[in-house]
Amino acid sequence: MDHDIIIVGAGIVGCSLARELARFDVSVLVVDKENDVSVGTSKANSGIGHAGFDAEPGTRKAKFNVEGNRLIKELAKELDFPVRENGAMVLGFDEESLIKIKELYERGLKNGVERLEIITHDRILGLEKEINPEVKYALYAPTSAIVSPYEMTIAYAENAYDNGVEFAFEKEVTKIERKGGKFLVHFADGSIEKCVTLVNCAGLYADKIHSMVTGTDSPYHIVPRKGEYVLLDKSYGYLANHTLFQTPTKMGKGILVTPTTHGNILVGPNAHDQDDKDDLDTTYEGLDEVWKKALLTMPALPKRGIITQFAGLRAHAKETDDFIIGYAEDAENLYEIAAIESPGLTSAPAIAVHASREIASRMGLKGKQDFNPIRHDIKHIAKLSNAEREKLIAENPLYGHIICRCEVVSEGEIVEAIRRHPGAKDLDGVKRRTRAGMGRCQMGFCTPKVMEIIARELHKDITDVTKKGHASYLAKKR
Helix, strand or coil: CEEEEEEECCCHHHHHHHHHHCCECCCEEEECCCCCCCCCHHHCCCCEECCCCCCCCCCHHHHHHHHHHHHHHHHHHHHCCCEECCCEEEEECCHHHHHHHHHHHHHHHHHCCCCCEEEEHHHHHHHCCCCCCCCCEEEEECCCEEECHHHHHHHHHHHHHHCCCEEECCCCEEEEEEECCEEEEEECCCCEEEEEEEEECCHHHHHHHHHHHHCCCCCCCEEEEEEEEEEECHHHHHHCCCEEEECCECCECCCEEEECCCCCEEEECCCEECCCCCCCCCCHHHHHHHHHHHHHHCCCCCHHHEEEEEEEEEEEECCCCCCEEEECCCCCCEEEEECCCCCHHHHHHHHHHHHHHHHHHHHCCCECCCCCCCCCCCCCHHHCCHHHHHHHHHHCHHHHCEEECCCCEEHHHHHHHHHCCCCCCCHHHHHHHHCCCCCCCCCCCCHHHHHHHHHHHHCCCHHHCECCCCCCECCCCC
């Protein structure tokens, strides 16, 4: 089938770009090797809307970080995803760290970050009661925010779909040819899609996609940089109001302690380069490293509060510390958005605007008059007043049937998550859209019922329901 544009990769960058391209009169197809959006890096990161003081002035990271930080808060209103401007602090415990904090302050001013301050002991403890009392200095960035990264990606995808963008999942790219001025994209299932412009948003596999197009070694090479995290139960949400960083190193922004948009406490990540682009296993050594370093920030962090651990992979380019954005020099009409590591989530809205304009200009696209920028989230019973709940249940009794007790998620929410486009197809897809299974018991009680609902709504046998696609089956046929 012919399309004007094919985007490879349905993470935050691919979905945000799809939504921005939907403003134009153009046919867009988003493909991904997984069975849903936000299955890779976009689901497993710190969820921080960085203020923009860390990136080297003059880089793409600096430019798009600051622009993205401003855009996210407006987009949250249009696309109805969780964002909270909670502010951040980079903590220093000695004079050496103060030197780094001053460097970050000057860098932030050059990048255009607003309201930055260097504050000292008494002010810090006034803002954060549970912090290490030995703290001496902090860079305070009030414009830093927290965001739900997978919900942001889903919101972008749903709005893109509503504005005409097509999505195709379980489409692993195996070969790319050029014929008659078009790309022929071959997939593992034997299908072929054609397009005029190919956009490489393939994350960890961006270098592989580049090589498929050119038939030569990619000019950049993506290294998976693993970060391991620990998540605490909501009952410990009081421990931190701000995102608390330690002074950064060349490998990243250091171990953080931060609240999430849903009231948990998130601790991590570490940063270790590896060869395997699919290895998301946590390790005892890695989690122990994260926890011990986090205790410097908050000595009273309770291990009894841990409800889960996970790891994410960041797409780091060997050849550069900056984002790779623009038309490839060695392949006509191949547009690349690669090496989008931190602050990639924050930068994604600004990258999408920039890239869509460059692509529209090259292709001579015209704006669409009927673009609708508004998307509404699923109505979450847990967030509604009693009166709102009663009204919703009267309209649809499924909202009165609670499936996940920890997070207070109803059957009505789960059904809507499955029926939306792109919709949930497995347990993790339901979890990302509704929070069913994200509570203290980590799906210990609600799994069987969620599986029944998925099977019923998708007209499949319960033994065909998976946790996260592929062969992650949860029940066996007799």
